[in-house]
Amino acid sequence: MLFAPVWNLAPPSTLLGMADDRATHLLGVATTAKIGSHPIHPMLIPFPIALLVSVFLSDLVFWSTGNAFWAEASFWLLGFALLMSVAAALAGFTDFLGNSRVRSINAAWHHMVGNVVAVVLALASFMLRLSAGAAEG
Numbered sequence: 001m002l003f004a005p006v007w008n009l010a011p012p013s014t015l016l017g018m019a020d021d022r023a024t025h026l027l028g029v030a031t032t033a034k035i036g037s038h039p040i041h042p043m044l045i046p047f048p049i050a051l052l053v054s055v056f057l058s059d060l061v062f063w064s065t066g067n068a069f070w071a072e073a074s075f076w077l078l079g080f081a082l083l084m085s086v087a088a089a090l091a092g093f094t095d096f097l098g099n100s101r102v103r104s105i106n107a108a109w110h111h112m113v114g115n116v117v118a119v120v121l122a123l124a125s126f127m128l129r130l131s132a133g134a135a136e137g
Contacts (some may be wrong), residue, residue, distance in 0.1 A: 032098030
């Protein structure tokens with residue numbers, strides 16, 4: 001075959017940076033928060049990511065144009081990002097606290113701490129914008 005599919009280039013364990021036996025250990029890790037058999041956390045995480053990227057982009061547009069509409073848009077996008085972050089965090093914490101196999105993974109701890117830091121920074125930004133006004137904040 002001239003072109004191999006991307007997923008055949010490296011085993012998933014190599015992409016995750018872990019040994020094959022560790023990757024096999026992760027197979028079948030059950031999620032705690034789910035609807036039917038569908039895990040909730042992976043359904044929710046794209047929303048705060050997309051919203052926070054949108055905040056960044058609308059902040060850049062406001063910075064370059066000075067149009068207050070973009071500052072107000074950033075304020076509302078940031079508010080919705082925080083709401084969706086809380087929803088994703090609740091599902092993530094449920095999975096994290098409900099399964100000892102998940103807690104045994106170092107990357108899960110890094111993921112949790114990194115996301116808590118990101119949400120706290122977003123909350124600080126939101127509070128600044130709330131107290132000073134969208135354009136001034």
